[in-house]
Structure formats: structure tokens, C-alpha cells
Amino acid sequence: MVTAPANSTEPRASAKGADVVISVDAMGGDSGAATVVSGIAHSADKNPAIRFIVHGPEAELKRLIGRKRGLAERCDIRHAEGVVRMDDKPSQVVRNAQGTSMWSAIESVREGEATVAVSCGNTGALMALSMIRLRKLPGVNRPAIACLWPSRNPSGFNVMLDVGADVKAEAQDLVQYAMMGASYARNGLDIPHPRIGLLNVGTEEHKGRAELRTAHEMMGQAATTGNFDYIGFVEGGDLPSARVDVVVTDGFTGNIALKTGEGTAKLVGDFLKQAFNNSIMSKFAALLAMTSLKRLQKRIDPRRVNGGVFLGLNGTVVKSHGSADATGVSAAIRLAFQLAQSGFQERLAARVAQGAALPVPGDGGATPAGQQGQS
Amino acid sequence: MVTAPANSTEPRASAKGADVVISVDAMGGDSGAATVVSGIAHSADKNPAIRFIVHGPEAELKRLIGRKRGLAERCDIRHAEGVVRMDDKPSQVVRNAQGTSMWSAIESVREGEATVAVSCGNTGALMALSMIRLRKLPGVNRPAIACLWPSRNPSGFNVMLDVGADVKAEAQDLVQYAMMGASYARNGLDIPHPRIGLLNVGTEEHKGRAELRTAHEMMGQAATTGNFDYIGFVEGGDLPSARVDVVVTDGFTGNIALKTGEGTAKLVGDFLKQAFNNSIMSKFAALLAMTSLKRLQKRIDPRRVNGGVFLGLNGTVVKSHGSADATGVSAAIRLAFQLAQSGFQERLAARVAQGAALPVPGDGGATPAGQQGQS
Numbered sequence: 001m002v003t004a005p006a007n008s009t010e011p012r013a014s015a016k017g018a019d020v021v022i023s024v025d026a027m028g029g030d031s032g033a034a035t036v037v038s039g040i041a042h043s044a045d046k047n048p049a050i051r052f053i054v055h056g057p058e059a060e061l062k063r064l065i066g067r068k069r070g071l072a073e074r075c076d077i078r079h080a081e082g083v084v085r086m087d088d089k090p091s092q093v094v095r096n097a098q099g100t101s102m103w104s105a106i107e108s109v110r111e112g113e114a115t116v117a118v119s120c121g122n123t124g125a126l127m128a129l130s131m132i133r134l135r136k137l138p139g140v141n142r143p144a145i146a147c148l149w150p151s152r153n154p155s156g157f158n159v160m161l162d163v164g165a166d167v168k169a170e171a172q173d174l175v176q177y178a179m180m181g182a183s184y185a186r187n188g189l190d191i192p193h194p195r196i197g198l199l200n201v202g203t204e205e206h207k208g209r210a211e212l213r214t215a216h217e218m219m220g221q222a223a224t225t226g227n228f229d230y231i232g233f234v235e236g237g238d239l240p241s242a243r244v245d246v247v248v249t250d251g252f253t254g255n256i257a258l259k260t261g262e263g264t265a266k267l268v269g270d271f272l273k274q275a276f277n278n279s280i281m282s283k284f285a286a287l288l289a290m291t292s293l294k295r296l297q298k299r300i301d302p303r304r305v306n307g308g309v310f311l312g313l314n315g316t317v318v319k320s321h322g323s324a325d326a327t328g329v330s331a332a333i334r335l336a337f338q339l340a341q342s343g344f345q346e347r348l349a350a351r352v353a354q355g356a357a358l359p360v361p362g363d364g365g366a367t368p369a370g371q372q373g374q375s
Numbered sequence: 376m377v378t379a380p381a382n383s384t385e386p387r388a389s390a391k392g393a394d395v396v397i398s399v400d401a402m403g404g405d406s407g408a409a410t411v412v413s414g415i416a417h418s419a420d421k422n423p424a425i426r427f428i429v430h431g432p433e434a435e436l437k438r439l440i441g442r443k444r445g446l447a448e449r450c451d452i453r454h455a456e457g458v459v460r461m462d463d464k465p466s467q468v469v470r471n472a473q474g475t476s477m478w479s480a481i482e483s484v485r486e487g488e489a490t491v492a493v494s495c496g497n498t499g500a501l502m503a504l505s506m507i508r509l510r511k512l513p514g515v516n517r518p519a520i521a522c523l524w525p526s527r528n529p530s531g532f533n534v535m536l537d538v539g540a541d542v543k544a545e546a547q548d549l550v551q552y553a554m555m556g557a558s559y560a561r562n563g564l565d566i567p568h569p570r571i572g573l574l575n576v577g578t579e580e581h582k583g584r585a586e587l588r589t590a591h592e593m594m595g596q597a598a599t600t601g602n603f604d605y606i607g608f609v610e611g612g613d614l615p616s617a618r619v620d621v622v623v624t625d626g627f628t629g630n631i632a633l634k635t636g637e638g639t640a641k642l643v644g645d646f647l648k649q650a651f652n653n654s655i656m657s658k659f660a661a662l663l664a665m666t667s668l669k670r671l672q673k674r675i676d677p678r679r680v681n682g683g684v685f686l687g688l689n690g691t692v693v694k695s696h697g698s699a700d701a702t703g704v705s706a707a708i709r710l711a712f713q714l715a716q717s718g719f720q721e722r723l724a725a726r727v728a729q730g731a732a733l734p735v736p737g738d739g740g741a742t743p744a745g746q747q748g749q750s
Contacts, residue, residue, distance in 0.1 A: 089579075089581070150642065151642075152642070152645075164576055167576060167583060167584050168584070199631060201539055201542060201626070201627055201630040201631065202499075204464075206464070208542060208627070209542050209543070235631075236630070236631045236632065236633065236634030236635035236636075236637075236638055237634040237635070237637055237638035237641075238638070239635055239638055239639075240638055240639070240642045241638075249631075251576070252576055252583070252584065252628070253627070253628055253631055255576040255611070256574060256576065256610075256611045256624075256628055256631065256632055257611065257631055257632065257635045258611065259610050259611030259612040260611035260612070260632045260635045260636050260639075261611075261635050261636070261638075261639045262611075263611055263613070263614055263615055263616075263636075264615070264635075264636045264639040264640055264643075265639055266612075267525065267526075267527070267615045268639075268640055268643045268644070268671075269643070270527075271671050271674050272647070272671055274671075275664070275667035275668060275670055275671040276664065276667060278666075278667045278670070279666075281663050281664070281666075282663070282664045282666070282667040284663060285660040285661070285662075285663035285664035286664065287660075288656050288657070288659060288660035288663065289650070289651065289657045289660035289661065289664070291653075291654070291656075291657070292650035292651060292653045292654065292657040292660075293650060295650055295653070296643075296646050296647055296649075296650040299646050
């Protein structure tokens with residue numbers, strides 16, 4: 001029996017009274033099925049309210065799952081021979097994906113057997129297959145991928161989207177990202193009234209590209225319907241800031257920012273390691289500071305922020321990092337569980353439907369009123 | 376008497392046999408004229424081959440410069456009452472800038488009294504004034520701002536451009552950025568044959584926006600003329616990489632990446648400080664590791680990478696960080712000196728003129744041959 005978290009003020013929309021079922025693609029990541037099954041086992045230990053549908057070669061999965069005590073009873077195995085490789089081109093995958101574990105994992109969500117799918121596979125292929133099999137939510141023009149960003153906020157994270165579903169975004173798409181991102185922050189991070197910022201090269205109104213200035217104008221309107229605070233333009237330096245919860249941008253810029261942030265954190269981490277290896281004294285110091293350094297590492301550990309979420313489809317898909325280890329896979333499953341349990345998908349769909357009724361600036365259309373809620 | 380560096384294989388184009396003159400805007404930064412004059416004094420101490428033209432309120436500058444031993448003989452003061460503020464809009468500045476220290480600093484380069492101008496002021500205003508007074512180099516469509524990025528390369532830095540001169544860039548502009556960035560890396564960082572990468576959301580040829588794929592095609596051609604190696608698409612994580620020297624992107628993306636990188640480094644640094652303040656033991660460890668940590672700090676210190684360079688104008692302008700302290704100002708002056716001494720401006724102009732003769736793909740035009748050199 002799943003109980004709603006203490007800070008919830010209303011009944012959850014789904015998964016009440018039943019276990020949450022997560023569909024997991026066991027193949028396609030860099031480290032293979034054994035790692036994914038270890039992640040599943042870790043999640044199963046921590047959370048008695050999850051069941052799994054696991055997709056991949058039956059014999060191998062049976063053996064791996066059989067080794068973990070009590071896991072077999074909580075897993076349905078779906079046999080799938082084929083594997084989508086990390087270097088397969090999405091356009092080719094789309095033609096030949098039937099029978100792969102990735103296809104099968106999405107199919108379980110499509111057929112309503114599972115609430116959320118998790119895969120460590122090829123991002124482009126996963127998005128292409130998800131688009132084709134789950135289809136876009138009515139009213140959504142461009143789906144988006146949302147990621148978590150280590151931040152100075154109490155939750156420890158901010159949300160950024162889109163980080164690479166589409167290299168383009170018009171003003172209307174950006175407004176829709178804001179709606180979807182707000183819904184994700186509410187249901188995934190328990191932030192009731194998220195603060196949204198629009199990523200730009202400066203905070204003044206005249207800055208940036210034309211579509212950003214149009215989106216900036218439209219955001220005020222969308223904020224009421226979307227139940228968020230629009231704080232205006234933010235800059236790259238604000239991504240980890242405590243003054244914003246969700247940063248909206250196009251998929252090109254978001255992907256560059258995400259990888260730049262990861263690359264910079266890794267550079268500083270490597271320089272830090274070199275600094276501590278510099279002398280006997282610094283090595284001794286590192287030993288003394290071990291606990292504190294481990295805490296630091298945990299705060300910026302990419303495995304903890306593991307899980308890009310595909311938003312705007314008829315079903316939720318969590319993309320785990322291709323190189324995720326068992327801890328990373330387990331983090332992605334925890335996120336999938338949180339979203340499934342909160343009824344995120346239904347709430348997001350309702351919110352998008354409201355947003356689709358929003359007038360475009362200059363249309364003079366009436367605003368739908370009284371539509372605020374907690375979705 | 377300025378002597379060419381040991382690794383130079385040909386006579387330098389300018390400043391031979393005479394002191395290099397740098398024009399410095401003493402006002403407009405966050406920390407005032409005293410900080411700028413301290414930076415000037417520091418540079419003067421380190422390098423006997425620089426002279427300065429310093430722009431700002433005469434009485435104040437006279438007093439500040441008079442306090443530093445031997446500095447007055449190496450500085451010409453140009454009186455300027457007005458100051459361009461950090462929050463002035465570039466469009467307004469352009470109308471009212473005459474008589475400001477920023478205007479006056481650019482004027483010294485325009486009139487050939489100084490080789491390079493340095494300012495800590497408002498970036499947008501500085502670019503707008505530089506464009507109006509110095510004008511674009513013949514053949515340049517969009518000027519660019521290049522920054523230095525801490526990297527794993529032996530020099531410790533990579534170059535990225537554009538980081539915010541213009542929010543847009545067509546394929547031809549990106550190719551021109553590659554030519555200008557290569558010239559900057561050669562003359563500013565002493566890298567004879569720089570490796571150029573084009574920033575994208577993936578390294579495969581089909582990735583990214585249309586203008587990036589066109590630029591990708593054109594780069595091979597430009598590489599011969601521009602005397603650089605084109606290594607193809609790079610991702611955000613490659614910005615500090617040792618496999619590239621110069622990363623080319625549009626000013627919107629570059630600005631977001633730059634500020635994201637700075638913000639991430641600051642976040643990790645703050646988390647590190649918190650980690651070391653966590654317990655008596657970790658504080659003691661920090662004390663032991665002090666020397667190593669200081670070395671780390673130096674490697675990622677934004678003051679060391681202080682100095683965005685405006686490329687593509689009839690004159691070189693170095694933009695120092697608005698919040699730069701004396702060390703930062705001095706770093707910007709050192710960069711200005713290096714560029715002035717290497718004859719960068721003339722070499723860049725020659726290179727751009729060659730590049731302007733390059734055919735656009737599909738034109739079938741002949742390639743200018745035999746134009747490689749060290750500019």
C-alpha cells in the first residue's frame with residue numbers, strides 16, 4: 001500500500017492502494033544488464049511499494065534476477081532479443097526497433113501495464129521511439145527533456161528543460177516548457193509553486209533573440225494558468241541559484257549548458273584530486289578531510305541527479321545516464337517511482353490542456369480563469 | 376626595447392624597438408579608478424616595456440598615479456569627465472558617450488597613439504562604441520568576443536568565441552570566428568597551428584542546427600587558408616578538453632556556456648569551502664592542504680582568465696571583468712601587451728582578408744592557394 005507523503009494536501013491521482021509498476025529496459029546502457037538488475041534490486045530493497053517489468057534476453061535476466069533474494073517475485077520478465085546500441089542513429093532505430101528491449105519497455109507504458117519507463121540507452125533513439133509509440137500529448141508541439149541541476153535551493157536541485165529533445169523552440173514552445181517544468185517540479189521535487197526563469201544572455205528586457213522576448217511577454221499570462229511564479233530572464237550563472245526553481249531554454253542551449261556544467265564540475269574535481277596528490281602533507285590532509293570531501297562529492301555526484309525526464313508524451317519516460325552504475329540506475333528508478341506515485345502524467349496532461357487554451361499575445365483572446373490547482 | 380619571444384620565427388609586425396602603449400579606461404568598473412591604477416602599477420613593475428595612456432578625471436588620476444613610485448613618467452593622463460555606468464543601455468551610451476573615459480580610451484587606439492585599449496566597463500557599451508569608432512575590419516560581417524577557458528592543455532587555457540558580441544551567427548560568421556580565433560590563439564597563446572572545434576549538441580555530422588552543418592562543411596576549406604586544424608563538432612564537455620584549442624560558437628550559446636561554467640566552478644568552490652568548514656578536523660585538513668588548495672584556486676581563478684578580446688575591428692580592445700581587482704586588471708593588461716607586441720592586429724586583418732576570398736560551398740570558386748603563414 002502506497003501512502004501519500006506527509007506534505008501532500010490532496011489524494012494522489014494514481015497508484016492508490018496498489019504497487020507502482022516501473023518498466024525497465026535492462027539493455028542498451030554502457031555497463032550491461034547486470035548493472036541494471038543491481039539497480040533494480042537496490043530500489044526493491046529500499047521501497048517495498050515498487051514492482052518491475054524488466055525487458056531483455058529472458059535467460060540472462062532470469063539468472064541475474066534469480067541471484068537477488070526476493071527479487072524474482074517482484075519482477076515480470078519480458079523477453080526481447082534486440083538491443084539498441086549507443087551509437088545507432090535514431091532514424092535507423094525507428095525502422096528496426098521492434099523486438100528490442102527499448103521498444104518493449106516503452107510498450108509496457110503504452111499498454112498501461114506500467115506507469116513509467118526507465119532506460120539507460122541511446123537518448124536520441126529513446127526519444128524517437130517514445131514519440132512514435134506514445135505520441136505527443138494533445139496540445140504539445142515539442143516534447144522536452146528535463147534534467148536536475150545541483151543547486152543552492154533547499155531541495156538541492158533545480159530543473160532545467162529542454163536539454164536536448166529538440167534543437168529548436170519557438171516562443172509558444174518555451175511557454176509550454178514552463179508549464180511542463182512547473183508540473184514536474186511540483187510532482188518530482190515537491191515544490192508547490194515553482195519559480196520559473198527564462199535563460200538568456202542578460203536579465204534586461206531588450207536582451208536576446210526575438211523568440212525569447214516574445215516568450216517573456218507570454219510568460220506572465222501562462223504563470224496564472226500554470227500555477228508558477230515567472231521571475232523573468234536568468235543567466236547561465238543562475239542555473240544553480242536559489243532564486244529560481246525551473247530554468248526554461250531551447251534544447252540546443254540546454255544541452256550545451258548541461259554538458260558545460262558537467263565538464264566544468266569534472267575539471268574542478270580533477271584539479272582538486274591533483275592538488276591533494278601534490279605532496280605527502282596534502283595527501284594526509286585529504287585523509288583527514290575524507291568525510292567532508294565525500295559529502296562534497298555526493299552533492300555534485302552526477303549519479304544523484306541521474307534521470308532526464310521526457311515531458312509532453314502520453315506516458316512518462318525516464319532516461320538514465322548511459323554510463324550509470326547500480327546507484328545511478330536506482331536513482332533513476334526512485335525518480336520514476338516518485339513521478340508515478342504522484343500521478344504526474346495525468347496532472348501534466350491536464351495542465352497542458354489548460355495551457356493550450358492560452359491566447360497568443362496580440363490575439364485579444366480571453367484568459368481562462370479559475371484553473372489553478374496542484375497539477 | 377621590446378624583444379621578440381624565443382619561439383618567434385619571424386620579425387614581429389609592430390612595436391619593434393619601441394615601448395608598447397596600452398590605452399586604459401580607468402573608470403566604469405565596479406571598483407573604481409584606484410583599483411585600475413593599482414593594476415597598471417603592478418603591470419608597470421613587472422614589464423618595463425609598457426607605457427600607458429590613462430583616461431578619466433585628471434585630478435583624481437594624477438593623485439592616484441602620483442602615489443605609485445615611478446609610474447607618472449610612464450603614464451599620459453587624458454582628462455575625461457563622463458563615465459559609462461554598468462547599467463547604462465548601449466543604445467543610450469552611443470548617443471551620449473563623447474567625453475566619457477571609455478570613448479576616450481577607444482579614441483587613442485583609433486588615432487594610433489596606443490595599440491590596444493583595456494576597459495573594465497559595461498561590455499555592451501564597450502562593443503557598441505568600439506564598433507562605431509573603430510569600425511569593422513574590411514570583410515568582417517560580425518565582430519566577436521573571445522574568452523579564455525581553463526583547460527587541460529599545456530598552456531592551461533582554451534579559447535572560446537563568440538561569447539556575446541552578437542546573439543546570432545550564420546555559417547559564414549562561424550567560419551570567420553574560426554579564422555579570427557586561430558589568429559588569436561597563435562598570437563595570444565603561442566599555439567602555432569591551433570585545433571578548432573565547432574560547438575554542437577553531438578559530434579555526429581547530422582546533429583544540430585542547419586547553419587552548423589553548413590559551417591562544418593565550410594571549415595575544411597577555411598582550415599588551409601586560416602592555418603588551423605579543423606577537428607569537427609565538439610560538445611559542452613569538451614570546452615576544457617586537451618583535444619581542442621579554440622571552440623567556435625554563436626554569441627548566445629557562448630555567453631550561456633561561459634556563465635554556466637563560471638557559475639558551476641563557483642558552486643563547486645562554495646561547496647568545497649562548506650565541506651572544509653564542516654568540523655574541526657576538516658578545518659585542520661584545510662590548513663594542511665593550504666598550499667595545494669591555493670594552487671587549485673589559481674588554476675580556476677577567473678582573474679587569471681580575465682580579458683575578453685574584441686575581434687574583427689580596426690583595433691584591438693580587451694574587456695576586463697567589471698568586478699576585476701588589481702590582479703585582474705593587470706592580467707588584462709598583460710594580455711593586451713602580448714597582443715600588441717605580437718602584431719596581432721595586422722596579422723588578423725591579413726588573415727581575414729584572405730578568408731573573405733574563400734568560396735561559399737556550392738559556388739565552385741577556386742581556392743586561393745599558398746597563403747599559409749603565421750598570422
